[in-house]
Amino acid sequence: MNRHNPDHHTTWCARGHRCNLGEHRSTEIVVDLPRRARAVLVRVRTAAGREHAEVRVRVALAPTELAARRQLTGLLGDVRHAITRAAITGR
Numbered sequence: 001m002n003r004h005n006p007d008h009h010t011t012w013c014a015r016g017h018r019c020n021l022g023e024h025r026s027t028e029i030v031v032d033l034p035r036r037a038r039a040v041l042v043r044v045r046t047a048a049g050r051e052h053a054e055v056r057v058r059v060a061l062a063p064t065e066l067a068a069r070r071q072l073t074g075l076l077g078d079v080r081h082a083i084t085r086a087a088i089t090g091r
Helices: 065-090
Strands: 029-033 037-045 051-059
Antiparallel strands (some): 029 037
């Protein structure tokens, strides 16, 4: 497999309209907790051959401002930890 050929689809590439501007994108992997949270992960290879994980997270917040802020603080800490761990593992 030629990692730097933007026209060459990988085995995990979803193909079709998902590939654009030289990027290759996998199908979405979805974790869904109805009415509570949803996370979507997509593997991406850029035209330059660099691979990334694209993650979107949506979490229902508490109805009160203080509780919502606490949730956001915890979420940001967890995301920071996950990104740091992934970056260290990637080396």
